[in-house]
Amino acid sequence: MGSTCPGQHRQEVGITIQQHCHNDQVLSGQRCPDRIRDVLPESVRCRARDTISQWAGYQPTPLHDLQDMARELDLATVHYKDESARFELSSFKALGGAYAVQVVLQQAIEATSGQPVTLQEIDQVRHRDTAGAVTVVTATDGNHGRSVAWGARRFGCGCVVYMHEHVSPGRQAAVEALGARVQRVPGNFDDSVRAANADAEAHGWLMISDTSWPGYEDIPRDVMAGYTVMSGEAMDQWPHELPPTHVFIQGGCGGLAGAVCADVWYRYGPDKPRVVVVEPDPADCLFRSARAGEPKVVNITTESVMAGLSCGEVSLIAWPILSVGADDFLTISDDPVGPVMRRLAEASIVAGESAVAGLAGLIEARADMDLSVALGLASDSRVLLFGTEGATDPAVYQQLVG
Numbered sequence: 001m002g003s004t005c006p007g008q009h010r011q012e013v014g015i016t017i018q019q020h021c022h023n024d025q026v027l028s029g030q031r032c033p034d035r036i037r038d039v040l041p042e043s044v045r046c047r048a049r050d051t052i053s054q055w056a057g058y059q060p061t062p063l064h065d066l067q068d069m070a071r072e073l074d075l076a077t078v079h080y081k082d083e084s085a086r087f088e089l090s091s092f093k094a095l096g097g098a099y100a101v102q103v104v105l106q107q108a109i110e111a112t113s114g115q116p117v118t119l120q121e122i123d124q125v126r127h128r129d130t131a132g133a134v135t136v137v138t139a140t141d142g143n144h145g146r147s148v149a150w151g152a153r154r155f156g157c158g159c160v161v162y163m164h165e166h167v168s169p170g171r172q173a174a175v176e177a178l179g180a181r182v183q184r185v186p187g188n189f190d191d192s193v194r195a196a197n198a199d200a201e202a203h204g205w206l207m208i209s210d211t212s213w214p215g216y217e218d219i220p221r222d223v224m225a226g227y228t229v230m231s232g233e234a235m236d237q238w239p240h241e242l243p244p245t246h247v248f249i250q251g252g253c254g255g256l257a258g259a260v261c262a263d264v265w266y267r268y269g270p271d272k273p274r275v276v277v278v279e280p281d282p283a284d285c286l287f288r289s290a291r292a293g294e295p296k297v298v299n300i301t302t303e304s305v306m307a308g309l310s311c312g313e314v315s316l317i318a319w320p321i322l323s324v325g326a327d328d329f330l331t332i333s334d335d336p337v338g339p340v341m342r343r344l345a346e347a348s349i350v351a352g353e354s355a356v357a358g359l360a361g362l363i364e365a366r367a368d369m370d371l372s373v374a375l376g377l378a379s380d381s382r383v384l385l386f387g388t389e390g391a392t393d394p395a396v397y398q399q400l401v402g
């Protein structure tokens with residue numbers, strides 16, 4: 001890809017933005033190219049939106065106008081899409097994994113029965129016996145597994161969720177409360193994905209992953225399509241005539257960032273906001289991939305407090321979008337996470353650890369004149385943030401916020 005990294009390793013000067021890398025390959029000022037549209041086609045996004053909006057309990061989550069924050073950071077506006085209110089799961093992940101379970105069950109039941117089956121029939125659990133014979137499986141550091149388990153319970157199939165050894169007991173309990181069986185495995189998130197996939201093949205279970213690899217693309221595509229329900233809502237709720245100038249979006253495997261980046265590009269075309277991807281320093285696979293110009297693997301040895309972002313391998317289908325659609329890549333330390341969560345709590349917004357990475361990156365960038373300039377941030381900037389989870393692990397939230 002080729003990229004310029006003027007601010008690499010900023011910890012030397014005591015700044016919590018650890019690394020910055022501008023993507024020289026970004027396609028600015030043009031409509032979304034067809035090859036990117038093909039990754040997440042309109043038909044796939046529309047099907048997700050039409051299906052999820054029919055789920056019982058669906059309603060758009062709020063878009064908060066953080067006026068005090070905008071004033072403090074000397075920005076025109078800062079808006080925060082608050083996913084703490086997303087169904088009863090309190091994270092945007094409710095839109096991805098559960099929806100993919102619905103699609104996979106539809107296909108499995110069609111294959112078994114030889115009859116056409118609709119997504120609505122799956123939602124209404126019209127094929128209880130056939131669905132009950134299916135087991136879905138996934139790997140998670142918390143929220144995705146919870147979504148898959150929630151979908152499995154809703155649509156009436158079995159569910160096994162693989163969790164690596166560092167996932168908190170609270171996150172395990174939340175998945176088990178939805179009736180799924182949790183299988184603990186040694187290693188990190190990427191090890192748990194491999195273990196789940198191997199066991200899926202051995203047992204004939206259906207793998208519902210939020211990350212993608214060669215030969216496994218359709219299900220993560222549906223997961224990403226589910227996420228665009230969130231970005232679509234945010235753009236519908238956007239209160240200004242002019243689009244956002246910047247989107248700060250946190251990155252794990254990149255599925256979320258890829259979905260949001262593609263979606264704002266479809267909608268705003270040549271006026272696409274500048275997309276800034278923010279990752280935890282010990283799990284900087286997107287940053288490193290941007291710097292190298294190709295997907296790079298990070299062997300995670302230190303777990304960030306931002307558990308949902310602790311992924312070392314880039315999602316294969318997200319990368320083509322981010323490689324030409326994301327403008328900048330930042331990494332941050334864990335230091336600002338607790339303070340930013342507390343700051344939002346004071347404004348009555350419940351934001352979990354992984355939710356605040358985008359805002360933490362923005363605050364840190366505004367504290368650094370050179371970086372602000374490099375990111376094109378100025379007093380007329382209009383920033384859109386995605387607060388991707390609420391207190392999804394209440395014990396961790398309590399510890400960090402008090």
Ligand SMILES: Cc1ncc(COP(=O)(O)O)c(C=O)c1O
Binds near residue numbers: 091093254
């Ligand atoms: C709350 C939260 N935010 C962001 C992400 C990052 O999503 P992705 O792995 O698709 O990049 C996750 C992933 O689990 C998450 O749980």
